[in-house]
Amino acid sequence: QVQLVESGGGLVQAGGSLRLSCAASGRTFSSYAVGWFRQAPGKEREFVAACNSRGGSASYADSVKGRFTISKDNAKNTVYLQMNGLKDEDTAVYYCAADRRYGDVRAEEAYNYWGQGTQVTVSS
Numbered sequence: 001q002v003q004l005v006e007s008g009g010g011l012v013q014a015g016g017s018l019r020l021s022c023a024a025s026g027r028t029f030s031s032y033a034v035g036w037f038r039q040a041p042g043k044e045r046e047f048v049a050a051c052n053s054r055g056g057s058a059s060y061a062d063s064v065k066g067r068f069t070i071s072k073d074n075a076k077n078t079v080y081l082q083m084n085g086l087k088d089e090d091t092a093v094y095y096c097a098a099d100r101r102y103g104d105v106r107a108e109e110a111y112n113y114w115g116q117g118t119q120v121t122v123s124s
Contacts, residue, residue: 002026002113004096009118012086016122020081022096022115030054030074033102035111036081038092038120045095049081050105059105063089086122093117 008020022034035050048068051058055072069082079096097111104110 002029002032002098004098004113004115006094006096006115006118009094009120011121011123014087014122014124016086017082017084018086018120020083020094020096020118020120022079022081024077024079024098026077029077029098032098032100032113033105034070034072034079035097035105036070036079036094037097037108038090038094039117040089040092043092045108047106047108048094050102051079052102053100057102061106083120086120088122088124091120091122093119 003025006022012018031053033052036048037045038048039045047061049060049070051070067085071080095117096115098113099111
């Protein structure tokens with residue numbers, strides 16, 4: 001099993017940047033594919049980005065492509081989401097997720113392990 005803890009959220013002005021971190025417990029985290037999802041108020045949770053266990057094969061939602069970057073540091077058991085050029089519509093609770101399989105990475109059902117979320121608020 002793996003436990004995930006997100007951090008790095010906060011309040012940022014539109015156009016600014018934030019880097020979210022997701023620290024994982026467990027010695028086998030290097031075997032896990034990871035994803036980031038977000039949920040805005042009144043909306044369903046949506047896919048943001050994902051990568052395979054080695055940090056490759058990155059996939060992004062169209063809404064964040066070119067602005068967000070996912071990376072995975074297996075030596076530190078940590079996944080990052082670098083967010084640049086933030087917009088009002090990026091305001092949401094951001095969740096990291098993990099699973100041993102790299103399948104339909106855009107689907108919540110593909111992940112068995114989830115963090116508690118971190119709030120990102122973008123002000124204009």
